[in-house]
Amino acid sequence: MKDKLNQWTEANKPQKAADYFINRMAFTIGPGDLFDEMKKNKDDVNIIDVRNEEDFKKGHIPGAINLPEEKWHTLSGLNKDLMNVIYCYSVECHLAAKAAAQFAKSGFHVMELQGGYDRWKEKNFKIETEE
Incomplete structure (x- = not known):
């Protein structure tokens, strides 16, 4: 166990952890903060849903644009x-992080919504459907 602790402390220096x-x-935003931002500055945020199209149609964050993985390019x-x-x-789900990395490399400002769509729904924030 002591060897494992030494590995962890060596790899996880306090400054490295602070930077992380x-x-x-x-580069992340919680559902509550996003909800507040949408109320205050609706035109200053662009919401991108990277789930598949079928799930997007069943429900998504109001105003979100669907961009499933096969269309990221x-x-x-x-x-x-x-x-x-x-x-x-x-x-x-790591799709959002994967997408954000790709979009940032293409020159876009990005943030990831913590907890994704599930967390948004848990907070009982409004959703839109296309069914």
Whole structure:
């Protein structure tokens, strides 16, 4: 166990951890903060749903644009003049992080919605459907 602790402490230096968490806060937004931002500055945020089209139609964050993985290469719906908030299914889903990395490499401002669509629904925030 002591060897494992030494590995962890060596890999996880306090400054490295501080840098990680500062960056994490800069590139993620919680559902409550996004909801507030949408109420205050609706035109300053661009919401991108990277879930599949079928799930998007069943329900999504109001105003979100669907951009499933097979269409990421098109960059359709992204806006270089706005903050693009990317979300997927849940906290366990890594599609949003993967998409955000790809979109950032293409020059877009991005943030990831923490907890994804599941967390948004848990907070009982409004959703839109296309069914």
